[in-house]
């Protein structure tokens with residue numbers, strides 16, 4: 001999110017999280033003021049290889065309830081961050097191409113709250129492409145995760161198929177949130193509220 005009036009419009013749809021990109025090479029880079037939004041929506045700072053000091057500064061400035069780490073942050077870094085910001089959820093992102101080696105998650109198990117799976121692309125995030133969710137057949141963890149990467153208005157069938165499919169049963173139950181971004185934008189950082197509303201209604205209606 002980037003623009004105050006658009007933040008308020010999207011907040012009115014009742015998402016669980018709202019993301020603010022603190023990566024200055026992104027067209028969605030956020031440096032503004034976050035208007036007052038309902039406390040149950042978790043303000044989430046998105047970082048790429050930022051220092052603990054930078055993350056702490058933004059977390060304090062914007063009263064973030066979650067941070068999403070999109071760079072090469074390692075498990076020890078996440079552990080240190082947790083010590084400094086114990087009340088803030090830590091979401092560690094992994095980029096998936098065709099295959100994914102899930103053993104990479106193991107070192108992070110005790111130090112993050114959620115994993116987030118995004119599509120590997122030219123940029124650290126916001127690439128707008130999906131990956132093959134079939135990789136989740138090999139998901140070895142009990143940790144809930146965010147499903148991300150190129151999810152757009154046309155993906156509702158795919159999502160509900162994934163969430164309801166017996167083939168994925170245990171994994172689908174661990175899908176904590178659906179993360180959407182560029183495919184719902186009218187320009188970088190500005191979300192199409194109508195499309196988001198329809199998307200949310202369809203998912204809620206189709207997911208048993």
Ligand SMILES: O=C(O)c1ccccc1NCC(=O)[C@H](O)[C@H](O)COP(=O)(O)O
Nearest residue numbers: 026124125126127128149150151181182
């Ligand atoms: O969106 C960005 O510009 C961005 C830049 C650098 C790191 C992360 C970024 N976005 C983070 C997200 O969580 C996106 O929602 C995720 O990458 C999916 O984006 P999209 O493929 O556009 O749906």
